[in-house]
Amino acid sequence: MTVADLPKVELHLHHEGAAPPDLIRQLAFEKKVDLAGIFRPDGSYGFRDFVHFLSVYEAATSVLKTPEDYGRLTTAVLEQSAANNVIYCETFLSPDFCGGGDVSAWREYLHAIREAAEAAEARYGIILRGIVTCVRHFGPEAAKSSALCAAETAGDWITGFGMGGDEGKGHQGDFAYAFDMAREAGLKLTTHAGEFGGPDSVREAINDLNVVRIGHGVRAIEDAALVRELADRQITLEVCPGSNVVLGLYPNIAAHPIQTLRDAGVKVTVSTDDPPFFGTNMRREYEMLEAAFGWQADDFTQLNTTAAHAAFCDEDTRARVLKTLEST
Ligand code: HPA
Numbered sequence: 001m002t003v004a005d006l007p008k009v010e011l012h013l014h015h016e017g018a019a020p021p022d023l024i025r026q027l028a029f030e031k032k033v034d035l036a037g038i039f040r041p042d043g044s045y046g047f048r049d050f051v052h053f054l055s056v057y058e059a060a061t062s063v064l065k066t067p068e069d070y071g072r073l074t075t076a077v078l079e080q081s082a083a084n085n086v087i088y089c090e091t092f093l094s095p096d097f098c099g100g101g102d103v104s105a106w107r108e109y110l111h112a113i114r115e116a117a118e119a120a121e122a123r124y125g126i127i128l129r130g131i132v133t134c135v136r137h138f139g140p141e142a143a144k145s146s147a148l149c150a151a152e153t154a155g156d157w158i159t160g161f162g163m164g165g166d167e168g169k170g171h172q173g174d175f176a177y178a179f180d181m182a183r184e185a186g187l188k189l190t191t192h193a194g195e196f197g198g199p200d201s202v203r204e205a206i207n208d209l210n211v212v213r214i215g216h217g218v219r220a221i222e223d224a225a226l227v228r229e230l231a232d233r234q235i236t237l238e239v240c241p242g243s244n245v246v247l248g249l250y251p252n253i254a255a256h257p258i259q260t261l262r263d264a265g266v267k268v269t270v271s272t273d274d275p276p277f278f279g280t281n282m283r284r285e286y287e288m289l290e291a292a293f294g295w296q297a298d299d300f301t302q303l304n305t306t307a308a309h310a311a312f313c314d315e316d317t318r319a320r321v322l323k324t325l326e327s328t
């Protein structure tokens with residue numbers, strides 16, 4: 001068995017960001033929307049930089065208009081994930097895109113997504129859980145609506161609350177009300193930080209939002225005291241190496257700080273972020289890490305065990321995931 005064949009746990013995946021370009025093109029055709037501008041001649045998504053990526057992402061998402069569309073998306077995403085031997089996955093879902101922040105519309109989208117996820121679990125054995133995610137550049141008021149949707153649907157399937165979007169806009173603390181509401185509803189918390197923001201953005205995430213995981217967080221490496229704090233507080237980083245290289249944080253995987261963070265005792269995990277946008281998938285991530293750092297099956301098993309322990313699911317589900325990892 002190669003490392004790419006190992007069973008995998010993925011904690012950081014944007015639902016729309018995992019949409020195969022063919023599905024988005026098909027939906028655009030059905031709805032008579034002209035999306036030609038977002039694709040490269042070879043059919044992949046095209047963008048210049050992170051802010052342009054976010055606008056291409058939102059254009060692609062604009063053809064996902066109904067709960068049924070989200071059902072089709074979920075089926076396509078989980079087929080891809082299962083083909084990469086992902087056994088457990090957490091996906092970021094935004095009520096802003098699924099019903100415009102309205103709770104009853106959100107419930108309909110969620111129902112369609114869960115139905116597709118149950119069918120995929122029956123077929124492939126893959127387990128999916130949802131993290132409701134607010135979008136930073138939509139601002140704190142929209143985040144409160146998302147948190148309300150999250151609180152109303154919190155349970156064994158919606159297990160977390162998070163924030164993505166443009167890290168250049170505002171501060172983590174501006175969203176404290178939304179994160180407090182989600183925490184009080186029993187949800188576990190994560191936020192994007194330390195990707196385009198420096199170490200201070202990671203500090204803000206820990207101190208102002210009280211998150212237990214951080215999306216990316218890799219730029220913590222620029223501050224040794226912060227690295228120690230992450231290790232001491234056992235905060236898990238959802239690291240997406242391929243995404244970081246494509247978006248220009250590091251010139252290549254060998255220059256990525258994941259190995260140094262791991263050596264410093266920080267809990268690191270590996271995910272794809274928005275796989276078709278970044279020309280990646282979980283197999284490729286493992287192959288790149290193997291090539292850059294010589295990681296072997298044992299290293300990847302440790303990575304996946306860390307991810308299973310940091311997953312936002314209930315304990316029965318965690319035990320099932322750990323058992324699958326142990327038996328491989
Ligand atoms: N980063 C931040 N926000 C996002 C992303 C991402 O990769 N994808 C969708 N929203």
Ligand code: ZN
Pocket residue numbers: 012014164192215273
């Ligand atoms: Zn992300």
